[in-house]
Amino acid sequence: MRPWLRTFCLVSLLALLITGCKNPLLRPTDASEDIKGILYEMASSVEKEEWKNAAKQHQRLKKAWKQMKTRVSINASQDDINDFEHEMVRLRGHIKKKDAGTALAMVYGLQITWEDLGQL
Structure with missing residues (x-):
């Protein structure tokens, strides 16, 4: 195979992989960064009107956001x-x-916004 053709194939494959994947920077490295999971649990707590649990989930969300904010800011706008x-x-x-x-x-x-941030 000619070198230019191999390079073209590799670049094309890489472009397909990048455009077909959600933002890998938003994948949690552990449970404390799982914003999607925390929001899901919070929705369940609010639906059941378990306010103490919802408040705890909100605290977890704040900590997770603090950990993820730097990674999110790479692709997301300040707005x-x-x-x-x-x-x-x-x-x-x-x-x-x-x-x-x-x-x-x-x-x-917030769940929709988080998913949208994952598409950037």
Whole structure:
């Protein structure tokens, strides 16, 4: 095989792999960074109106976000990062007020935002 053809094939394969994969930087390295899993557990707690558990999940979410923020900022805009953080703060208030409907909507919004960040 000619060298230029081999290089072309490797570059094409690499491009296909990169465009077909979600952002590998958002994969958690351990359970403490699993934002998707934490949001899922939080949604369950809010649906059952288990407010102490929801508050604990929110604390876990804050810690996970702190760990993942640097990796997220490589591909995400500052506006996306700020939006995620503002939604987390607002969610805390709704959990504190025990406002199940709004808190659940915000958890679902954070889940969608997190998935969108994974597509960048």
